[in-house]
Amino acid sequence: MAFYFSRRKLKPREEEESGELNIVPYLDILMNLIIFMLLSITGLASFGILNVSAPNYGGPSAAVQPENAEQPKLTLSVLISKKGYFVNSENAILGEAGAPTIPVKADGTYDYEALSATMLKIKQAFPSETKVIIAADADVQYEALIATMDACRETQGKERHTLFPDVTLGAM
Secondary structure, three states, X not given: OOOOOOHHHHOOOOOOOOOOOOOXXXXXXXXXXXXHXXXXXXXXXXXXXXXXXXXXXXXXXXXXXXXXOOOOOOOOEEEEXXXXXXXXXXXXXXXXXXXXXXXXXXXXXXXXXXXXXXXXXXHHHXXXXXXXXXXXXXXXXXXXXXXXXXXXXXXXXXXXXXXXXXXXXXXX
């Protein structure tokens, strides 16, 4: 009687791979993406910044001193509607009651040049004032709001003069 090994037993079986998952390349890619996104966000964020302040709720703080009590106070606001611009202050409304101060043009676009000219006249009457409140109807386009802010902040054309750089967005 001879003893023979079976081929199954002679052939070494490959051990099943129960190894670990190598995640080092995956982490390298993620770190590179995170660094790229952080650097690109900080570089691109400076292009789209407009200095706009939110309205204050509540009274002024005790640390705030009135600048000049003798000079009349101007709380200038520009309201944007489908009819046009309503420019008013704390004491008066410019234009006729119920009608916009600066109506829209015949083609339905806003008259930014007339608004800038009106702001220039107000700035000449109140040279130390820098604040304006801008409010818009819900159906006014975003581009019209930004163009209105630009028209209130500085004059248009070759020679630009600063008008009201401190813009506050309000609600209608």
